[in-house]
Amino acid sequence: MVAPSEAPEDLARFIELINADRLFERELPNLDDEVDAAMGDPQTAPFSTLRGLWTRVCGEIAGTLSAETRSFLGPEAALRQFQERYRSLKVARQAILGIARSYRNDTSKHARSSADLIVRGEWLSEDVPFQVGVGLVVSASGQLAISEDAILNALVGVRADRIRSCAICGRIFWAARVNSECCGEVCRKTYNQRNSRRNRQRGRMRNPPAGFIAQDAGVKPTEPYSDGAFHYLDRASGVLKPLAV
């Protein structure tokens, strides 16, 4: 199974919006709650229509968001479209973060190839924790049909294990390579420096006899070491070697 080097366009768009507003570390406010709060707030300037209040609240929220997200949501005057896209973004955020966390929480991921994990059904065998509402439309022939859903269109069929959050900054990224843990060059350098520092510290703290288990030392076994066997770092040669058990 070969994953494309870039995320499919629709998914890339959602990832871009999540990163633009740092939604990987905060939730978008709930529109209904914000409108309720504005209605109950004596400081709220008088409003003549409920629609007027909704538009104003949506405009205030849009004002706190990035230009990318505002252009995705469209003008708040087109209230219904704004509300639908806002809810899509909230659900997409929940789904994409859930998928990325499933990858990060899976401690066995370094031991085997990702294709192996999927075939064995050991990863994401549980439901991704989100639900989408399915819209029904009446087709031209009068039959009920499922309406287009932006999030399902963006997600169904893509490689789940390539949707990841950066080990350093938390941004969501598409992993072009199976062993990518970082969103880009800068974070990758920090990640490598941290790992090598940790390895040196551990090396000083302990004086392992013949060898030690590679994973324990923070040495990440990559694809060539994906046979499920433990490896140790041979300190004399600096090479990972299989550990005879």
Ligand SMILES: [Zn+2]
């Ligand atoms: Zn990063």
